[in-house]
Amino acid sequence: xxxxxxxxxxxxxxxxxxxxxxxxxxxxxxxxxxxxxxxxxxxxxxxxxxxxxxxxxxxxxxxxxxxxxxxxxxxxxxxxxxxxxxxxxxxxxxxxxxxxxxxxxxxxxxxxxxxxxxxxxxxxxxxxxxxxxxxxxxxxxxxxxxxxxxxxxxxxxxxxxxxxxxxxxxxxxxxxxxxxxxxxxxxxxxxxxxxxxxxxxxxxxxxxxxxxxxxxxxxxxxxxxxxxxxxxxxxxxxxxxxxxxxxxxxxxxxxxxxxxxxxxxxxxxxxxxxxxxxxxxxxxxxxxxxxxxxxxxxxxxxxxxxxxxxxxxxxxxxxxxxxxxxxxxxxxxxxxxxxxxxxxxxxxxxxxxxxxxxxxxxxxxxxxxxxxxxxxxxxxxxxxxxxxxxxxxxxxxxxxxxxxxxxxxxxxxxxxxxxxxxxxxxxxxxxxxxxxxxxxxxxxxxxx
RNA sequence: GUGGGCGUAGCUCAAUGGUAGAGCACCAGGUUGUGGCCCUGGCGGUUGCCGGUUCAAGUCCGGUCGCUCACCCCA
Numbered sequence: 001x002x003x004x005x006x007x008x009x010x011x012x013x014x015x016x017x018x019x020x021x022x023x024x025x026x027x028x029x030x031x032x033x034x035x036x037x038x039x040x041x042x043x044x045x046x047x048x049x050x051x052x053x054x055x056x057x058x059x060x061x062x063x064x065x066x067x068x069x070x071x072x073x074x075x076x077x078x079x080x081x082x083x084x085x086x087x088x089x090x091x092x093x094x095x096x097x098x099x100x101x102x103x104x105x106x107x108x109x110x111x112x113x114x115x116x117x118x119x120x121x122x123x124x125x126x127x128x129x130x131x132x133x134x135x136x137x138x139x140x141x142x143x144x145x146x147x148x149x150x151x152x153x154x155x156x157x158x159x160x161x162x163x164x165x166x167x168x169x170x171x172x173x174x175x176x177x178x179x180x181x182x183x184x185x186x187x188x189x190x191x192x193x194x195x196x197x198x199x200x201x202x203x204x205x206x207x208x209x210x211x212x213x214x215x216x217x218x219x220x221x222x223x224x225x226x227x228x229x230x231x232x233x234x235x236x237x238x239x240x241x242x243x244x245x246x247x248x249x250x251x252x253x254x255x256x257x258x259x260x261x262x263x264x265x266x267x268x269x270x271x272x273x274x275x276x277x278x279x280x281x282x283x284x285x286x287x288x289x290x291x292x293x294x295x296x297x298x299x300x301x302x303x304x305x306x307x308x309x310x311x312x313x314x315x316x317x318x319x320x321x322x323x324x325x326x327x328x329x330x331x332x333x334x335x336x337x338x339x340x341x342x343x344x345x346x347x348x349x350x351x352x353x354x355x356x357x358x359x360x361x362x363x364x365x366x367x368x369x370x371x372x373x374x375x376x377x378x379x380x381x382x383x384x385x386x387x388x389x390x391x392x393x394x395x396x397x398x399x400x401x402x403x404x405x406x407x408x409x410x411x412x413x414x415x416x417x418x419x420x421x422x423x424x425x426x427x428x429x430x431x432x433x434x435x436x437x438x439x440x441x442x443x444x445x446x447x448x
Numbered sequence: 449g450u451g452g453g454c455g456u457a458g459c460u461c462a463a464u465g466g467u468a469g470a471g472c473a474c475c476a477g478g479u480u481g482u483g484g485c486c487c488u489g490g491c492g493g494u495u496g497c498c499g500g501u502u503c504a505a506g507u508c509c510g511g512u513c514g515c516u517c518a519c520c521c522c523a
Contacts, residue, residue, distance in 0.1 A: 018514080073521045077449080095523085124523075129449085131517060140523055208520070222521080273522055298523065322523030350481045383476085385483035400481055414483070 022136025032337045033327045040168050041141045050117040055099040061091040067098040069275030071215045078126040092125035096142045105311045115148030133293025133325045144318030154317050155280045156256035162297040173287045179270040180250040186243035193236045221269040237268045276305040290332035297321035344371040346388035350400035368428050394438045
């Protein structure tokens with residue numbers, strides 16, 4: 001019988017399977033990037049005293065409708081909303097902050113020590129068309145400071161953490177953009193001024209912006225159409241319109257950043273896509289190589305969020321960073337990951353009887369906490385050693401008829417090619433000793 | 449949702465309308481029990497799918513699906 005090709009088989013079953021649109025597999029080759037990023041995020045959290053929180057992937061859709069804002073794209077067209085058998089309207093969570101705030105209220109974390117410093121690194125979902133750095137399922141790492149006071153020190157610290165994250169990952173050419181979008185007192189005033197300004201130029205606006213003029217005037221600043229862009233040159237500056245408290249707050253944030261010697265760019269047209277932000281908003285992007293994936297971290301202050309969820313007014317500030325985008329930028333910038341040297345020993349056999357003995361030897365090594373790999377299913381020693389080479393194992397143990405007869409094992413240094421026979425009962429100790437000598441485990445330190 | 453580009457081996461890509469190829473990767477050999485380098489061989493495709501034009505289609509035309517980039521917006 002002729003074996004069937006994959007294509008023939010899939011033709012019979014009528015379908016070839018692949019990931020749904022916008023979903024992607026992270027294959028073993030990319031794992032070092034993910035491991036590294038997760039590690040750095042966890043270490044940063046540890047140093048800055050942030051505790052991890054895990055929230056469900058599924059939340060009530062209303063949570064985001066209330067917090068992100070009915071008119072935002074996330075709510076209007078990007079949520080994976082569906083009805084459960086029980087009739088609940090739920091969604092795959094599109095972002096993390098609202099979920100963390102929900103948990104804070106639900107579990108009365110406001111009654112614990114304040115502020116609560118929390119972090120997460122979890123998958124998020126947006127139903128949109130994929131492109132560079134944009135997936136329907138993607139991971140975000142977020143840091144949030146909830147409760148306590150609205151001291152600008154927290155704004156500065158959150159921003160610092162993301163800057164440190166990028167630095168530690170050795171990402172170059174980052175650009176921190178920062179702005180303040182005011183509060184309940186001053187934002188409505190600014191909004192009205194914007195509307196007045198744009199209304200006089202309504203005929204020059206693109207069709208999208210005509211809609212924005214009514215619904216969400218701040219978004220007018222985001223438009224990339226040429227005609228709207230020209231209008232932006234004369235647009236009123238938010239920073240001039242801030243009330244004294246907001247202005248003072250923003251000034252202090254900038255002073256703190258200066259103190260930390262973090263370079264930033266004031267961008268008075270930076271607005272965020274979610275309605276719950278107030279005062280400080282920021283975003284860090286990459287210039288040049290890797291820039292096509294868009295902003296990496298972004299965030300800001302969201303003092304009104306808890307209130308939107310039915311809680312008390314609770315000061316909070318935070319941000320999130322796209323993990324998939326970090327991976328993409330690291331690849332684009334050709335950032336190498338310091339790999340750990342292999343702690344493994346490779347076991348090879350020569351002959352059927354030896355194969356059986358090797359099976360046992362491998363298990364004994366593993367029981368002694370020594371990583372062992374093998375290709376015992378292969379017949380030739382040549383093929384086995386080739387596999388050892390690919391594995392990057394520093395030493396190999398070889399067992400054949402002769403060694404069994406002598407009650408010994410060949411221990412071969414795969415770097416130098418030198419080998420000797422040692423008695424079987426001493427092999428574990430000998431392997432341990434050699435691995436200790438050989439392997440200086442390289443772990444890139446978090447600060448250096 | 450809208451627009452552009454692209455679909456040939458696991459990967460990267462060739463093939464004036466005329467027999468589908470290369471490099472890499474993978475597997476096996478290069479004598480008796482030893483990896484990397486080298487040499488030889490092998491596996492692997494109904495050229496995304498459906499239809500049309502033609503003596504003849506990977507190539508031309510139509511449709512369709514998928515991927516990708518961009519817009520909107522965002523991580």
